[in-house]
Amino acid sequence: GIQVEQSPPDLILQEGANSTLRCNFSDSVNNLQWFHQNPWGQLINLFYIPSGTKQNGRLSATTVATERYSLLYISSSQTTDSGVYFCAVVDNAGNMLTFGGGTRLMVKP
Amino acid sequence: GAGVSQSPSNKVTEKGKDVELRCDPISGHTALYWYRQSLGQGLEFLIYFQGNSAPDKSGLPSDRFSAERTGGSVSTLTIQRTQQEDSAVYLCASSLGQWGEQFFGPGTRLTVL
Numbered sequence: 001g002i003q004v005e006q007s008p009p010d011l012i013l014q015e016g017a018n019s020t021l022r023c024n025f026s027d028s029v030n031n032l033q034w035f036h037q038n039p040w041g042q043l044i045n046l047f048y049i050p051s052g053t054k055q056n057g058r059l060s061a062t063t064v065a066t067e068r069y070s071l072l073y074i075s076s077s078q079t080t081d082s083g084v085y086f087c088a089v090v091d092n093a094g095n096m097l098t099f100g101g102g103t104r105l106m107v108k109p
Numbered sequence: 110g111a112g113v114s115q116s117p118s119n120k121v122t123e124k125g126k127d128v129e130l131r132c133d134p135i136s137g138h139t140a141l142y143w144y145r146q147s148l149g150q151g152l153e154f155l156i157y158f159q160g161n162s163a164p165d166k167s168g169l170p171s172d173r174f175s176a177e178r179t180g181g182s183v184s185t186l187t188i189q190r191t192q193q194e195d196s197a198v199y200l201c202a203s204s205l206g207q208w209g210e211q212f213f214g215p216g217t218r219l220t221v222l
Contacts, residue, residue, distance in 0.1 A: 030208040041146075041198060041216055048210035086151065095165060095207045096142055096154035 002091040006100035021072040023087030031090035113214035130186045134203030145197040
C-alpha cells in the first residue's frame with residue numbers, strides 16, 4: 001500500500017515563530033488532508049488539498065502531486081497550535097485515509 | 110447535529126465481554142469509515158461503508174470485529190470477546206463521496222481490563 005512519511009517527527013517553537021511541516025507519499029493520490037489533533041484527541045480538519053495551494057488565516061498548504069509531497073506552513077505560531085499534525089492520503093486504488101506518523105508540535109510562550 | 114457524533118465517549122469493559130460502538134455521520138454523507146488509534150500511535154483503517162454496504166473490510170483485525178450500517182446513516186462497530194490489545198480510541202469519519210473530504214467524530218475511548 002501507499003506509504004506516508006512526515007517530518008520532522010517533533011518540533012518545538014517559540015511563540016511567534018514560523019514553521020514548515022512536510023508530508024511525502026509514495027504513489028498518486030485522490031485525496032490529501034491535513035489534520036490537527038488537539039490535546040483532547042479531536043481531529044480537526046485543516047485542509048483538503050490533493051493538489052495546489054490553499055490558505056486559511058495563519059496556515060497555508062501546498063501539494064505538489066507530481067512530486068508526491070505536501071507542505072503545511074504555520075506562521076506566527078501560538079501556544080494553541082500545539083498538538084499533533086497529521087497528513088493523510090487516499091490512493092487511486094482505495095478509499096480509506098492512510099495516515100503519516102504525525103508531527104508533534106509544541107509552541108512555548 | 111452539524112458534525113459526526115459517536116457514543117459512548119468512554120467505555121471500560123472486562124476482557125471477554127462484547128462491546129458496541131455507535132457512529133452518527135453528517136447528514137447526507139454516503140461514505141462512512143471506522144479507524145482506530147492506539148496510544149501514541151497513528152490511525153489505522155478498519156472498515157469503509159458506501160451506503161449500507163461495506164466494500165472494504167480489509168482493515169478489520171480479526172473475526173471478532175464486525176460492523177453494520179442501516180438506513181445509510183448510523184453505524185455500529187461490534188467487538189466480541191474483547192481483548193486487552195483492543196484498547197484504543199475508535200474514530201468514525203464520514204464524507205460526501207468515496208474520495209471526498211473526511212470529517213471525524215470525537216471518538217470512543219475503549220479500555221479493556
